[in-house]
Amino acid sequence: MTEESAHDRPTPGTAMTDGGEQSNGLRSSSELCSDGGEGVVRRDRFSGGPARSFLSSLSADRRIFEADLEVDRAHVLMLAEQGIIEDDIAGRILTALDAIEVDNHDSLPDGEDVHEAIETAVIERVGDDGGKMHTARSRNDEVATCIRYRLREDVLSAVETTLALREALVAVAEANTETIMPGYTHLQPAQPITVAHWACSYEGAVRRDTARLLEAYARINESPLGGAAFAGTTFDIDRERVAELLGFDGVVENSMDASSSRDFLLETTQALSTHATTVSGLAEDVIIFANRGFVDLADDYSSTSSIMPQKKNPDTLELVRAVAGDAAGSVQGLTTTLKGLPRAYNRDLQRATTHAWETVDAVCKASEVAAGAIATAEWDEEALAAEAGAGFSTATGVADLLAANGLPFRTAHELVAIAAERGGDYDAVDAAARDVLGDPLDSVVDPAAVEAALDPVESVASRDSQGGPAPEAVAPQLESARGALSDDEGTLEEASDALETAREALRAEVNGYV
Ligand code: ARG
Numbered sequence: 016m017t018e019e020s021a022h023d024r025p026t027p028g029t030a031m032t033d034g035g036e037q038s039n040g041l042r043s044s045s046e047l048c049s050d051g052g053e054g055v056v057r058r059d060r061f062s063g064g065p066a067r068s069f070l071s072s073l074s075a076d077r078r079i080f081e082a083d084l085e086v087d088r089a090h091v092l093m094l095a096e097q098g099i100i101e102d103d104i105a106g107r108i109l110t111a112l113d114a115i116e117v118d119n120h121d122s123l124p125d126g127e128d129v130h131e132a133i134e135t136a137v138i139e140r141v142g143d144d145g146g147k148m149h150t151a152r153s154r155n156d157e158v159a160t161c162i163r164y165r166l167r168e169d170v171l172s173a174v175e176t177t178l179a180l181r182e183a184l185v186a187v188a189e190a191n192t193e194t195i196m197p198g199y200t201h202l203q204p205a206q207p208i209t210v211a212h213w214a215c216s217y218e219g220a221v222r223r224d225t226a227r228l229l230e231a232y233a234r235i236n237e238s239p240l241g242g243a244a245f246a247g248t249t250f251d252i253d254r255e256r257v258a259e260l261l262g263f264d265g266v267v268e269n270s271m272d273a274s275s276s277r278d279f280l281l282e283t284t285q286a287l288s289t290h291a292t293t294v295s296g297l298a299e300d301v302i303i304f305a306n307r308g309f310v311d312l313a314d315d316y317s318s319t320s321s322i323m324p325q326k327k328n329p330d331t332l333e334l335v336r337a338v339a340g341d342a343a344g345s346v347q348g349l350t351t352t353l354k355g356l357p358r359a360y361n362r363d364l365q366r367a368t369t370h371a372w373e374t375v376d377a378v379c380k381a382s383e384v385a386a387g388a389i390a391t392a393e394w395d396e397e398a399l400a401a402e403a404g405a406g407f408s409t410a411t412g413v414a415d416l417l418a419a420n421g422l423p424f425r426t427a428h429e430l431v432a433i434a435a436e437r438g439g440d441y442d443a444v445d446a447a448a449r450d451v452l453g454d455p456l457d458s459v460v461d462p463a464a465v466e467a468a469l470d471p472v473e474s475v476a477s478r479d480s481q482g483g484p485a486p487e488a489v490a491p492q493l494e495s496a497r498g499a500l501s502d503d504e505g506t507l508e509e510a511s512d513a514l515e516t517a518r519e520a521l522r523a524e525v526n527g528y529v
Pocket residue numbers: 072127128154155158360362364365
């Protein structure tokens with residue numbers, strides 16, 4: 016000890032041990048920053064080995080890079096406002112975060128994930144005080160917040176995509192209220208309808224897909240930050256303030272729920288999968304209609320064969336159809352990952368997130384392509400009209416007519432079924448009437464009414480019950496489709512504006528410090 020000069024001597028209470036630790040069990044701050052550029056000690060100790068890349072989500076986290084910076088900013092502002100960290104340190108950290116954003120994700124130091132890498136980058140710029148950023152939180156509540164923050168934008172994009180598809184369907188319907196076409200059950204001609212009626216049937220389904228996404232959005236839009244690892248914190252934090260700064264509607268109250276639940280991912284992926292399923296049916300219909308010469312897809316949405324020069328294939332719609340399978344697979348993968356996970360955070364959750372990202376990207380693209388294909392396809396009115404009455408598709412209308420003239424519907428059904436086997440024209444119905452009733456057809460019903468019922472155009476016009484295919488019945492459907500579309504556009508705009516307003520307000524608060 017005689018050699019030791021006074022300034023080399025550890026100050027009382029912080030005696031260095033040979034493990035480089037202070038007597039209080041903490042590494043010295045100089046050591047935290049001078050570990051050969053490898054980052055903070057925690058990383059050296061726990062995840063530097065062969066499993067490092069297996070553990071790391073850094074490249075997948077590119078998607079939440081901006082979200083993480085915003086979450087960091089809101090958290091740091093709140094810590095300063097609450098007096099948990101000093102204003103000048105908050106300012107230095109916020110300045111560092113801006114610089115890190117400019118340098119972007121590619122320049123981040125190595126890290127187990129984006130949260131750790133950004134923290135390391137902050138400490139590199141600010142020094143040890145940068146480590147104050149992670150006061151009163153954990154990566155567990157941090158990552159949950161980042162996912163929700165980013166997913167909000169993605170779900171709003173998905174909502175927008177469904178609105179565009181609805182717009183395309185309504186436009187097709189409006190242009191084709193009188194375009195007669197065959198309607199099918201079991202892929203067999205069943206009853207004539209119009210292209211408008213067919214398009215409105217999908218508009219209604221996509222409208223519900225929009226509603227499901229908006230419902231999921233409301234549950235995504237709550238802040239888990241402040242849940243910390245899962246058990247809250249000793250610091251006097253203001254969770255509502257952080258939620259407000261990030262544009263969330265409120266907080267996920269229970270801290271363990273906040274950090275460990277991912278039902279919002281499942282709900283969103285399910286809603287997307289449902290939409291993909293709706294769109295797959297639409298794609299399949301158009302593929303069949305194109306095959307039958309009812310509709311001609313634009314070249315932009317078709318493909319050809321590398322060997323068969325005459326081919327024009329509906330490849331885009333086949334891929335749209337396939338995306339529904341991928342989305343269903345993601346729901347399955349996500350459910351299986353989440354099933355039986357104990358409280359609280361488990362690293363399995365890292366792999367849950369990617370299912371949602373993949374699904375939202377693929378489904379948005381598929382829906383967008385379907386909308387484009389629908390908007391640009393040309394309907395062949397003549398081919399549709401020629402097939403509208405095929406397979407005696409007016410039979411139900413003839414049976415309805417007989418029933419309206421006093422026959423029990425079951426008797427009328429039997430009579431018309433016999434007529435169907437005999438060709439389904441007026442003479443066939445008359446012959447069946449003589450067999451079944453013992454009387455000619457004109458003793459039951461006006462022959463002109465039967466001729467009208469046998470005509471596909473008249474048949475459609477007569478099915479004017481609420482929601483039916485008659486042009487007068489489709490008109491209110493179109494009106495409600497337009498109304499719902501503009502309501503949902505309003506909701507989307509409001510939600511997007513709220514996010515934008517929160518972003519600007521957060522920026523203004525940050526500017527008060529940097
Ligand atoms: N990267 C992780 C994820 O995506 C967050 C890290 C939390 N890690 C932990 N060991 N508690 O879920």
